[in-house]
Amino acid sequence: MPTISKQDKLITLINVFTVQPDQQQKVVDLLLEATEKTMKHLPGFISASIHKSVDGVRVVNYAQWRSREDFEAMRNKPEAQQHMKPLMEITTFDFHLYEVIDTVEV
Amino acid sequence: MPTISKQDKLITLINVFTVQPDQQQKVVDLLLEATEKTMKHLPGFISASIHKSVDGVRVVNYAQWRSREDFEAMRNKPEAQQHMKPLMEITTFDFHLYEVIDTVEV
Numbered sequence: 006m007p008t009i010s011k012q013d014k015l016i017t018l019i020n021v022f023t024v025q026p027d028q029q030q031k032v033v034d035l036l037l038e039a040t041e042k043t044m045k046h047l048p049g050f051i052s053a054s055i056h057k058s059v060d061g062v063r064v065v066n067y068a069q070w071r072s073r074e075d076f077e078a079m080r081n082k083p084e085a086q087q088h089m090k091p092l093m094e095i096t097t098f099d100f101h102l103y104e105v106i107d108t109v110e111v
Numbered sequence: 112m113p114t115i116s117k118q119d120k121l122i123t124l125i126n127v128f129t130v131q132p133d134q135q136q137k138v139v140d141l142l143l144e145a146t147e148k149t150m151k152h153l154p155g156f157i158s159a160s161i162h163k164s165v166d167g168v169r170v171v172n173y174a175q176w177r178s179r180e181d182f183e184a185m186r187n188k189p190e191a192q193q194h195m196k197p198l199m200e201i202t203t204f205d206f207h208l209y210e211v212i213d214t215v216e217v
Contacts, residue, residue, distance in 0.1 A: 007214055008112040009160040017162060019171055021127060033212050040215045052216045054115045056123060056209035063207045065125055067115065067173065101169045103162035106139055108113055109146045110158045
């Protein structure tokens with residue numbers, strides 16, 4: 006299971022997709038396909054966790070990469086861009102790279 | 112460390128705060144204070160992980176609750192609302208509740 010930790014010094018991609026409820030499952034399927042076929046085989050990929058909002062209007066990909074350089078190298082690959090094309094036709098998205106600052110648990 | 116798993120059947124709150132870069136650390140501090148002082152003591156709280164975007168314009172709280180009911184009960188508590196007030200003065204935010212659909216790891 007992916008773990009969240011500030012000690013790991015990973016870079017986290019959080020990509021928030023805004024979707025029509027009737028397209029939410031399609032966006033999930035496209036992201037899982039992109040991850041299984043391409044992302045997980047690229048250098049520096051650690052994990053991807055796909056989330057569906059209960060209200061139907063968002064999908065979030067919470068993904069961990071070893072470094073920013075690995076993430077940028079992925080973005081420049083034609084096969085990664087190919088996976089994004091059908092997503093861009095049915096969603097808008099807001100992605101940023103993050104550091105984990107702290108985690109609090111009971 | 113918080114773990115991400117579809118088996119756990121937790122509810123995940125992903126709250127994306129849009130911030131001015133010079134307020135980013137302040138937002139992180141307010142969220143950590145709210146979590147330590149109030150959230151972690153409420154029934155059903157599992158974890159909160161605070162993330163800062165590298166570009167300075169986002170803060171994300173990735174939090175896990177036992178159930179949607181526990182999350183809603185928290186939102187109705189005056190002390191939780193009290194913590195949100197200063198955040199609302201310096202940020203806008205977009206929060207939704209999510210289910211984990213799948214995780215992929217190398």
